[in-house]
Amino acid sequence: MIANEEKSLNFLEEILEEDIRANKNGGAVLTRFPPEPNGYLHIGHAKSICLNFGIAQRYNGKTNLRFDDTNPVTEDTEYVESIKEDIKWLGFEWANEFYASDYFDTLYDFAVKLIEKGLAYVDDSSAEEIARLKGTPTEPGQPSVYRSRSVEENLRLFAEMKAGNYADGEKVLRAKIDLASPNMHMRDPIMYRIKHAHHHRTGDKWCIYPMYDFAHGQSDAIEHITHSICTLEFIPHRPLYDWFIEKLEIFPSKQYEFARLNLNYTVTSKRKLLQLVNEGFVSGWDDPRMPTISALRRRGYTPASIRDFCDRIGIAKRENVIDVSLLEFCIREDLNKTAWRRMAVLDPVKLVITNYPEDKTEVLHGENNPEAEDGDGYREIPFSRELWIEREDFMEHPPKKFFRLGPGLMVRLKHAYIIKCEDFVKDEHDMVTEIRATYIPESKSGQDTSGIHVKGTIHWVSVPHAKTAEIRLYDRLFSVEDPGSEERDFKEYINPQSLNVLPAAYIEPDLEHAANRGYQFIRKGYFTLDKDSQPGKLVFNRTVTLKDTWAKETKKA
RNA sequence: UGCCCGAUAGUAUAAUGGUAGUACGACAGAUUUUGGUUCUGUUUGUCUAGGUUCGAAUCCUGGUCGGGCAACCA
Secondary structure, three states: OOOOOOOOOOOHHHHHHHHHHHHHHHHHHEEEEEHHHHHOEEEEEEEEEEHHHHHHHHHEEEEEEEEEOOOOOOHHHHHHHHHHHHHHHHHOOOEEOOOOHHHHHHHHHHHHHHHHHHEEEEEEOOOHHHHOOOOOEEEEOOEEEOOOOOOHHHHHHHHHHOOOOOOOOOEEEEEOOOOOOOOHHOOOEEEEEOOOOOOOOOOOOOOOEEEEHHHHHHHHHOOOOOOOEHHHHHHHHHHHHHHHOOOOOOOOOOEEOOOOOEOOOOOHHHHHHHHHHHHOOOOOOOOOOOHHHHHHHHHHHHHHHHHHHHHHHHOOOOOEOOHHHHHHHHOOOOOHHHHEEEEEEEOOOOOOOEEOOOOOOOEEEEEOOOOOOOOOEEEEEHHHHEEEEEHHEEEOOOOOOOOOOOOOOOEEEEOOOOEEEEEEEOOOOOEEEEEEEEEHHHHHOHHHOOOOOOEEEEEEEEHHHHHEEEEEOOOOOEEEOOOOOOOOOHHHEEEEOEEEEEEEEOOHHHHHOOOOOOOOEEEEEEEOOOOOOOEOOOOOEEEOOOOOOOHHHHHHH
């Protein structure tokens, strides 16, 4: 008997189950995914999306998508659209599409309420002055001279701020909490600042905008979010989050924190990604070398593989750096089961089968996927006397365990015959230009009566039938594990080999009708059609290589 | 030298006072018409010093190390 093992819970699921058991909020679970629309979503967001949507699914709850759009200067509808597309593509549905900016009126009323309670005041100090008076972690702050303004004056000034009577930076609204708090966030945090800026949704209606701390928790409360899950750096904000909710007497949403994803050989800071885009180090947010969701999609990653990845990395509170090889494992695992096998020769050299008739063509059959019981269907592959094979599959002086071609060596041509290398031709630069072989007629794939067993099988494409395609080989964007370590500018670590374009590789003719799906080019890796493809000019992106133990072997030697 | 969070194989993540397990990686072997896949095996771990307890990765105390906090960013 196999034990009925249940997957262990992460700490958030334990909290959820505890809350449900205690019938907190009537057992309801409502989470939210709260991106700021100032950049594209990346793999780190995918972790948060899978967490927030996944946990709600698991506990019969729902998830709101809420754009945290309280800073009009950096935000844009382009980002709103890409974010929605990425979440849908990952396979999640939000219950409601909300915007923090939907709540600007309510938030304003909340602020007035705090002023009336004597818990907020308008401060005319400059940014520098406020920072100075805040003190340091080891020294308490000092009150500004405006801290003792009357409720009436504060009410009037705040209304005037809203009315546009003041310039940017002239005044702010601050909560009146505790200037000596050991938690810097409780030292009279700013609630509202003046920004005469056009907002992507509210236009020019407002010239004052709430800060994150005076928008996020309140928005959660308005929506009755039961579990507001965010990353570790917001832990010190939690007392403030609770303070506003308590003083405002609104729905008691609770904040919980988990450790964000870090991936080695990768940067995920939005600021850095924006730099890569703006300074032309990559072709855009969806350049297949980027860690963005849109880039992973273009590269050929599947939603299932990314969800699987997010599942495997787990949820905890300790800082972590995930090996990018785990992401690669996840996409290989998925594509191995679903990708159609095809043959493509990336670095060609000609092979002539001297005992095969010059005018003969055979049509061979190859299964789409050997992992599937029925092969997932078959495609036709033309075979003829002249073939393109991979240059690296031939060696003039092969070492002992080289199971490919060399003088006198035998291999099987995938889905076709066993051949024996008889001769080869070199040009004046010592470059092999042609390999000559004989084939064994009774060794035909599927009806082999030759009794010969060979160790190696190589892929090929018939010369007269071959089509060409541009193939883009991607490698990791950075050559060091932690490009974000502030020792040097992260752009100095960019891998110069991260993109290698093969303008005209040979592909088997069936690929001319390639669909928008994953393909495995046998022995070479997983590939997918790029959006740059035109009719008659196909472009393939390499999603990921195959595991290559031979390459590892040769590297060791 | 203020406050907060954390510390389990190389990397992640379980064990909720009672046998330290799983995945990825690495290594070795078997199978293979992809040097892929699959299968089998091996390797490596509780930061440290005390305490509580019959028994501690788990609870307590001190230390060490890592991370965060002093934006009119989120």
